Amino acid sequence: MSTNDAILAAATRSAQAHGYGGMNYRDLAKEVGIKAASIYHHFPSKAELGAAVAKRYWENTAADLEAMFAETGDPIKALRRYPEIFRRSLERGNRLCLGSFMSAEYDDLPEPVKKEVQTFANVNVAWLRKLLNAAGVVGPEQSEERARAIFAAVAGAQLMARSRADIALFDALIKSYRSAGLLPA
Amino acid sequence: MSTNDAILAAATRSAQAHGYGGMNYRDLAKEVGIKAASIYHHFPSKAELGAAVAKRYWENTAADLEAMFAETGDPIKALRRYPEIFRRSLERGNRLCLGSFMSAEYDDLPEPVKKEVQTFANVNVAWLRKLLNAAGVVGPEQSEERARAIFAAVAGAQLMARSRADIALFDALIKSYRSAGLLPA
DNA sequence: TCAACCCTACCAAGTGTTAGGTAGGATCAT
């Protein structure tokens, strides 16, 4: 793994745990094994590092979603498994979705970071919409709204579960969404 | 309004906009009209100020919920109106629910603040559960889970709507929750 | 040789917090 990737990986972990504002160069450098000033050789500013982190994050998410669908080929099954993406963050050190944390901080974010955060949301909603349309669980005129509702609800579940450090709570919330009819049962 | 209250009000606004970590004494003092050091006459530390802010927040929320129910006396109607609590924060300067923001920051929060944040969630869930039981929309053995699901979903909707600075999006998400069956229609 | 990479050594600005002081009002013994 290149130093560049190591920085991005460490920055992603930090941003998921402490947010963009809570992420700092000294801790980042310590984790990568270089000095703080050396990060500037790879990224010209915190804003651009943050944007790179967010971009990489939604690209990876898009790839994960694609892979999950490829495993089954069934839109309903892919829809049911969608929450897994968020579950994994909780498993890996009780971390929050980067998009959720940065949404909370949104007003204080530099412009390039804001842009990538929006894209993250768009990627998720577009993907859910595609699955909803393919599965035909709601009419095509409702798929956009439903896709956003699922994304928001799952993000909310992750937020709540994380503050209790309780993955079982996340599972229970998703189960509840299913039995209520928000997600396919 | 006493200086004490003015500090609490300013701190609440700041924490809702920038989080606990983003809230700082200089800005707080400027808004209140005193010097930063003078805040220490009213609150011994940032941790205890944060705890006082969070406590006041869930107390006010509890009172708002009570008042909303008193207006109608009908648990179903009160349940339908629950999202209004979160909507108001968006109306007043596109601010996030304090509980949501602090949930995201949870791991970095001082202990006394954590405690109040948990209480905020408990207050919401307990209230929703009471309404669900009174309304009989789900069986009593499911009311706890459903209450948590509603709380998490509405918080998620607020998070998403805020990052787009779009109250109409919040309304659309709530509408979607209703048509999906998570909230009573 | 030369560029990529990382270093040491800073800096200005900001962080929560403390020390010590002051103006003015209440309380109290004389």
Next chain:
DNA sequence: ATGATCCTACCTAACACTTGGTAGGGTTGA
């Protein structure tokens, strides 16, 4: 009634520390 004493509420000035960021120099592999 009055001076001594205390309290509330706030101040200025500084503390130790952290932040993102910069300047310039050394090392290393091609």
